[in-house]
Amino acid sequence: MNKRVKDVVDAIVVAVQRVLDEKVVTESEYRTAVHYLMNVAEHREIALLCDVFFDSTVVATKARRSQASTPAIEGPYYRDDAPLVDDRLKVYDTDDHKPLLIQGTVNAVDGSVVENVTIDVWHSTPDGKYSGFHDDIPTDFYRGKLRVGADGGFRVRTTMPAPYQIPNQGPTGALLETMGGHSWRPAHVHFKVKAPGYETLTTQYYFEGGDWVTDDCCNGVESSLITPDVVEDGARVMNISFVMESAHAEAGANA
Ligand SMILES: [Fe+2]
Numbered sequence: 685m686n687k688r689v690k691d692v693v694d695a696i697v698v699a700v701q702r703v704l705d706e707k708v709v710t711e712s713e714y715r716t717a718v719h720y721l722m723n724v725a726e727h728r729e730i731a732l733l734c735d736v737f738f739d740s741t742v743v744a745t746k747a748r749r750s751q752a753s754t755p756a757i758e759g760p761y762y763r764d765d766a767p768l769v770d771d772r773l774k775v776y777d778t779d780d781h782k783p784l785l786i787q788g789t790v791n792a793v794d795g796s797v798v799e800n801v802t803i804d805v806w807h808s809t810p811d812g813k814y815s816g817f818h819d820d821i822p823t824d825f826y827r828g829k830l831r832v833g834a835d836g837g838f839r840v841r842t843t844m845p846a847p848y849q850i851p852n853q854g855p856t857g858a859l860l861e862t863m864g865g866h867s868w869r870p871a872h873v874h875f876k877v878k879a880p881g882y883e884t885l886t887t888q889y890y891f892e893g894g895d896w897v898t899d900d901c902c903n904g905v906e907s908s909l910i911t912p913d914v915v916e917d918g919a920r921v922m923n924i925s926f927v928m929e930s931a932h933a934e935a936g937a938n939a
Contacts, residue, residue: 786805
């Protein structure tokens with residue numbers, strides 16, 4: 685027997701039973717819900733549905749026991765095969781070229797420099813799509829791996845991402861609409877910061893004043909992840925100070 689699995693599943697079952705009781709859910713409603721979940725599986729949207737409602741909670745729970753920078757949901761559009769880049773991500777010539785400069789530092793919790801840091805950066809096109817997933821956009825566009833300098837600094841130029849809708853043509857989108865919600869995410873840039881001996885930091889940063897920043901369908905925006913509206917030499921500037929903590933065993937998972 686796996687005690688961890690038993691503890692968590694027992695708690696889920698009790699929580700669902702309590703809701704069924706408190707909301708006086710009828711047999712008909714229960715059957716509708718079961719058929720809905722079967723439909724979610726048929727549309728291969730189990731991951732999407734779970735991420736919309738629960739991923740941000742798992743991330744927030746991780747953040748509470750961490751001294752590192754605020755983490756955020758990874759989302760479905762990360763690719764481990766992104767190319768190494770120097771100071772600029774590839775973008776389309778037809779891009780609207782609203783320039784974005786992303787720069788900052790990476791340090792350990794005690795302020796010391798972290799060695800051999802790589803930062804994966806990825807974000808949407810100006811029309812809200814991701815390379816390698818939408819419309820045959822080459823996989824080396826709008827994403828790349830940065831090597832952080834010996835002084836802990838990094839800097840890369842790209843263009844502004846845009847808000848986008850998560851897949852909304854299937855049962856997940858239908859449920860959000862039925863609940864009076866929407867499927868929009870605010871414009872953001874994803875980061876995955878890696879270094880030997882340190883916990884990998886997966887996060888996203890947003891733009892002050894951007895659409896949907898205060899109403900993300902995935903509930904993924906923390907105030908500390910919203911960067912102020914700074915423009916220098918015509919480019920929006922995203923200044924970030926990443927803090928990494930030493931690697932440690934995941935609390936709970938093996939308890
Ligand atoms: Fe995203």
